[in-house]
Amino acid sequence: MDFLTLLQISDSSVRLAIPLLLACLAGLYSERAGIFDIGLEGKMLAAAFAAGAFAAVTGNVWVGLLAGIGASLILSAIHGVASITFRGNQLISGVAINMLAAGMTVLIAQRWFQQGGRTPSLTGDGRLNPITLPFADMFESIPLFGPTYKELISGHSVLVYLALALVPLTWWVLYRTRFGLRLRAVGENPASVDTAGVSVVRLRFTAVMICGVLCGVAGAYLATGLQAGFIKDMTAGRGFIALAALIFAKWRPWYALWACLLFGFLQAVAVRFQSIEIAGVVIPVQLMEALPFILTVIILAGFVGRAIPPRAGGEPYIKER
């Protein structure tokens, strides 16, 4: 494998890792607050559709982004009402949200665009355009660093940099702010927060809504950045890979970045090569596709360090008598 190929694979790893990272951080906020969310997939999908649709109609990607966030927030609100207000089963709610998104996106897409459940292709300002960082051309002639800077570091859309910036930001919020302290506490022992006079309901709703915003950005990036428009089921399990990354990362922001980059890399390799030969053994593309899931199962099994979820995760909070 030559340097240029390596660079291209790294570049597409980053691109593919970004929606995973956004969704993974989304899940991190929700699950750290004690609300399990297996509906990341559905929220991303709804957001991808809304972003694709609105960007296509208005020709403005930012309107699309807002629409995507809005769509995702609606589903978040449903999840919040079901799992916080009515203390329903968070997992079942997540399943329902995924199916709701899978159905509604196609239904509305068909109604609006009659293109068999897709949105019209985006062009020009309807898409997220890459940003060229300063000096990209100037450095190009420097060996190794020049091309790396130009191809890998520069030339991504603004959401890519935003997502990367969210990693330290999330860390800071989680460990250095009042909100972060309360968020972590409510995921570990909601009674501690409640008896301290802080509303568990409001805190958890806030977390679920942050999760909605980030899933919205993730979905919008899929439809307007990674691809040019929405197609049916375009998330293709990314929400679950993000969930896998979250477990892999043990619910921590920096680890989430590395996990998403790893899974992005696996996807990039699977896209680029149909099959890989390592030491004479042909690895089928299906194995590459399945690898994130297999790795997660191995992590879950505790063979590579135990992943302990927030203690109050998945449990609706009921005041004790």
Next chain:
Amino acid sequence: MNTAPAIELRGISKSFGPVQANKDISISVQPGTIHGIIGENGAGKSTLMSILYGFYKADKGDIYIQGHKTLIPDSQAAIAAGIGMVFQHFKLVENFTVLENIILGAEDGPLLRSSLGKARKELASLAKEYELNIDPDALIENLSVGHQQRVEILKALYRQADILILDEPTGVLTPAEADQLFRILDRLRSEGKTIILITHKLREIMEYTDTVSVMRRGEMTATVKTAETSPAGLAELMVGRKVLLRVDKTPAQPGEVILDVQDLRVVDEKGVERVKGISLQVRAGEILGIAGVAGNGQSELLEVLGGYADATGRITINGTELPLSGPGSDGGARRMAGISHVPEDRQREGLIMDFAAWENSVFGYHHDKKYQSGLLMDNKGILAHAADQMQRFDVRPPDPHLAAKNFSGGNQQKIVVAREIERNPDVLLIGQPTRGVDIGAIEFIHQQIVQLRDQGKAILLVSVELEEILSLADRVAVMFDGKIMGERLAETTDEKELGLMMAGVSGGRS
């Protein structure tokens, strides 16, 4: 000098659906005193305190704090009114530090740095003032129960509470730790704080409170000066009639050794040794009582004997050795070996609360051949058997189709006791037989246990209530920190000696 009561409740009522938990309750607590509230389980003490702390809204009635009518719709309002609460089950985040737990909800601003710095200073001065020393950077999960309780008290003081409510604070403490707690409370009182102590232990009320209110079945039956009352008088107020504090029984006639435990050790999932090499014997026709503060290895001992925790050591029944791990060490095998077990917690262990009484009447024995007909279970037979058993053990209502959760605590316990005693076991394990059970059922259950003893069975009784141990057991062994501190004959020992042993003082004589 402000003479208004620190807290005054007027006509508080609260019902949950058809159950009236608090009925027209009025009390008034003077500032700078320790006021006890005593009552049986389910008398409505916790509900009342939850109303005071903003967890529930009273249906009727008013709350006055320092003479001002105060609405307490949530905990925030309670804290603002100067009320601090130390719950029976601590409300701490286990993987946070002491400092983080203390500032949680009382932070100074959106960023933590300044709050943490301020709390650290504040904590140091509180520690000096009230002798509440604690490492601010320790993780809660690494602290002892007594120290965790201190963190709860510090939390309240950090929020400038003037009124401190403690709900059953000594249930999980050793007598020594409890003494320490009361020294702290004494100090707080002398600084002018008002303390409400909720407990069901007469001794604590008599020794430490200034005034005491008694609750029974949701009603406040009396408020008296502690100095002007006696334990017997309070007990009578609590249950509404004269109480038999001793169980009627003849001296034991111990026979052969039935249960023999040698050098038993139990290590829990976290790798902590909970039972540290204990040995004991129970003979036919005697009751061995295991006394001790909750959490000193008694539960683990019962779990091992009952077949749901692994251990090392040697256990024999009638001379036959029982496997302590792997195949043949499960609950089914233990039952086959002649051990019956009334577990400490009937709601979590002894019963399936959603199952009907008839299904619960064979719980644990449902694999027995006599309950099968062919490949299926003989549900008709089980139902008839259950109906008969409920009659004989006076379970009320005697409806086998009713789900276990719909019986009162005492009747639930009777269902469990009936099931285990009717097996006619060689050994009966019985943990906290009367926890959360009304007085009438307590007498009945105690009689059943004594009767089984007189039939020549070996009985191992675990209870955290010293009074129960002393009145029921023939011999008493005290457990502390996974070890047996010593054995005494029930007739020749007393609460004081056992209390010292429970605190880890070997031999009990200091």
Next chain:
Amino acid sequence: MTKMPLWADAILVPLISLFLAAILSALVILGIGENPVEAFNLMVDGALKRSAGWGYTLYYTTNYIFTGLAVAVAFHARLFNIGGEGQAMIGGVGVALICLYIPWPHWTLAIFGASVGAALFGAAWAFIPAYLQAKRGSHVVITTIMFNYIAFSVLGYLLVEVLRPAGSMDPASATFPEATHLPNFHDMFAPEGSRMFRGAPANVTFFLSLAACVLVWLLIWRTKLGYDIRSFGKSETAAKYAGISPLRITVIAMLISGALAGMMSVNTTLGESERLILNSTEGAGFVGIAVALMGRNHPIGILMAALLFGFLNQGGAELALWTNIPRELIVVIQALVILLTGALDNMVRMPLERLFLSLRKKDTV
């Protein structure tokens, strides 16, 4: 104190939830510019008024009975098996191997063999998540989701690289031998020369699914294993006290669940397509969640719910054929049912409980 009568809990609550789901679905249909009444009539016409429609409805019903029972058995042990989809896929591999490589003389033997194969493969696919949950504490929900994706990749690999006949472009196995083909409803019930059930996929497997209902009912409520499973599902601590091994029950419940999910492929793979194809499950594993929730984990309820969803699925296909409403409408309806009967259960239940309590108070006063 029981808060409401048993019948209200078992029948009224799901009916109200269903009613709410129906209203919301009607609004969705209105929202995409169609007439819900017309749409409903069209669905009834297509699914229930012709024998061929029934033939499809019952074909789907068969799938949903299997996956619904699968979810329910796991639910009784308080395990949420989202992996029905993957277990059914792998069950299909079992059916294909058994039918392709064993020369069955007659379909009666083939269906027996295929059922065993489907059940074994489905159970095997559920085993690892079950074992990891019981032994290592990995959440069965997450692992079964992961195993769905892994199953899809495995199936893809097998169909593309292993089972695809030489020269074929389709990712599908060879067609099973003639002798294994199951009689469909047309073969069984149509009089000579009649067009009854013609072309419809419902087949003898339907009766297998009914038998599964009876067996599951007996298992859960009439055997000691069922008692073990229910006890464990209601209270793990109590189960331990009673000598019920969590490991054993978790694994057994998931094996049964996986076996039932796998047996769905007897209907799809052997009964309908008569070869192994890539997407024969069509989301039935997830519909099973809706069916189990709606049917309150009871075989009779599951049978009714499966019929309902079979009707919806076939009716939805008709809609997609004759109107502009895509088939995804059905997915939306399924989602609404799962949301209302599962996650928002308390929204319906709490006001009802209050109603019954106030009624009772009036009685006693």
